[in-house]
Amino acid sequence: MSMSMAKNTRACCLLLLRLLALAATVTAAIVMGTSHEITTFFNIKLEAKFQYTPAFVFFLIVNAVGGVYTLLVLFIPRFNNSVSSFIILMDLVVTMFLVSAISAAGAVSQVGKKGNEHAGWLPICGQTPEFCDHVMGALISAFVGVLIYFVLLLHTIYSNIFSPLLT
Amino acid sequence: MSMSMAKNTRACCLLLLRLLALAATVTAAIVMGTSHEITTFFNIKLEAKFQYTPAFVFFLIVNAVGGVYTLLVLFIPRFNNSVSSFIILMDLVVTMFLVSAISAAGAVSQVGKKGNEHAGWLPICGQTPEFCDHVMGALISAFVGVLIYFVLLLHTIYSNIFSPLLT
Numbered sequence: 435m436s437m438s439m440a441k442n443t444r445a446c447c448l449l450l451l452r453l454l455a456l457a458a459t460v461t462a463a464i465v466m467g468t469s470h471e472i473t474t475f476f477n478i479k480l481e482a483k484f485q486y487t488p489a490f491v492f493f494l495i496v497n498a499v500g501g502v503y504t505l506l507v508l509f510i511p512r513f514n515n516s517v518s519s520f521i522i523l524m525d526l527v528v529t530m531f532l533v534s535a536i537s538a539a540g541a542v543s544q545v546g547k548k549g550n551e552h553a554g555w556l557p558i559c560g561q562t563p564e565f566c567d568h569v570m571g572a573l574i575s576a577f578v579g580v581l582i583y584f585v586l587l588l589h590t591i592y593s594n595i596f597s598p599l600l601t
Numbered sequence: 602m603s604m605s606m607a608k609n610t611r612a613c614c615l616l617l618l619r620l621l622a623l624a625a626t627v628t629a630a631i632v633m634g635t636s637h638e639i640t641t642f643f644n645i646k647l648e649a650k651f652q653y654t655p656a657f658v659f660f661l662i663v664n665a666v667g668g669v670y671t672l673l674v675l676f677i678p679r680f681n682n683s684v685s686s687f688i689i690l691m692d693l694v695v696t697m698f699l700v701s702a703i704s705a706a707g708a709v710s711q712v713g714k715k716g717n718e719h720a721g722w723l724p725i726c727g728q729t730p731e732f733c734d735h736v737m738g739a740l741i742s743a744f745v746g747v748l749i750y751f752v753l754l755l756h757t758i759y760s761n762i763f764s765p766l767l768t
Contacts, residue, residue: 481719482719482720483719486717486719486720487717487720488708488711489708489711519758519759522758523755523758526751526754526755526758529697530696530697530700530751533697533700533701533704534700534701534703534704535704536701536704537700537701537702537703537704537705537708538704538705538707538708539708540705541655541656541704541705541706541708541709542708542709542712544655544656545709545712545722546720550653550654552648552649552650552653553649553653553654553713553722553725554722554723554725555712555720555721555722555723556721556722558720558721584693584697587693588690588693590758591686591689591690591693591757591758592686
C-alpha cells in the first residue's frame with residue numbers, strides 16, 4: 435500500500451513537471467513569436483522582428499516542437515521497454531535542442547544588447563527596448579523549460595540505474 | 602570466455618570514443634585560441650580576435666574544460682555506483698555545455714558571415730577570411746566532440762536500462 439502510494443506520488447510529480455515544461459516552452463515560443471517593434475530613430479524607421487534573425491526563428495521552432503512533443507508524451511502509454519526507451523531518447527534530443535536554441539538566441543541577443551565595437555556592430559536594444567524585453571522573457575521561459583527537462587533526464591537515468599525496473 | 606571478450610571489446614570502444622572526444626574538444630579549443638587576424642581595409646586596421654566576442658571565449662573555455670574532464674575521466678576507477686553515477690551526471694553536463702558553446706559561437710559566426718541588414722550589422726568574414734575559417738574549423742571539431750559525447754550518453758542510458766549492471 436505504501437509502495438503504491440509512493441509510486442503514485444512520483445507519477446504525479448513527473449506529470450506536473452511535464453506540464454510545467456509544456457507551459458514554459460509554449461510560453462517561450464509565444465513570447466518570441468509576438469516580439470515585434472517599430473520605432474523611429476532620427477526619422478529612420480527601424481523595425482525589429484524575430485523573423486530577421488535566424489537564431490530567433492530556430493528558437494521559436496524548437497520551443498514550439500518541444501511543446502508539442504511534451505504534450506504528446508503525456509498521452510503515450512508506456513506499455514513496453516521500446517516505447518520507454520524511445521521517450522528517453524526523445525527527452526535527451528529535445529533537451530539538447532532546447533539548450534542549443536537558448537544559447538544561439540542568447541548569443542545574438544547579447545550582441546543586440548552590448549553590440550560588438552570591434553566588428554562595428556552597434557547595440558540595438560536602446561532603440562527597440564520592447565523587442566529586447568520580449569526576447570529576454572522568451573529566453574527566461576525557455577530556460578525554465580530546459581531546467582525541468584534536465585531534472586526529468588536525471589530522474590530517468592538514476593531511477594533506471596538504481597532500480598532497473600522502468601517507471 | 603566469449604562474454605569476457607565481448608566486454609573487453611566494448612571497453613576498448615568506449616576508451617577509443619573518449620580519446621576521440623578528447624582530441625576533438627582540445628583541437629576545437631586550440632583552433633579557436635589561435636584564431637587571430639589583422640587586416641587593413643581602406644587604410645583602416647581591422648583586427649579580429651576571439652577575445653572580442655564573449656560567445657567565442659565561452660566556446661574556448663567549455664572545450665578546454667571538457668577536454669580536461671575527458672582526460673581525467675579516463676583515469677578514474679569506477680569502483681562503485683556513486684562514482685559511476687557521478688560520471689554519468691558529468692557526461693550529461695559536459696554534453697549540454699558543449700551544445701551550448703557550439704550554438705552560441707555558431708549563432709555569432711552566422712552574423713559574422715551573413716551580417717544582419719535589419720540591425721545594421723555588416724558581415725566581417727569578407728575582410729577577415731582566415732579568422733572565420735579558424736572559427737568554422739573549431740566549430741566542426743567541437744561538433745564531432747559533442748556527437749561522440751551523445752553516443753557515450755546513449756550507451757550509458759541504454760546499457761543501464763537493458764542490463765541493470767553498471768559497466
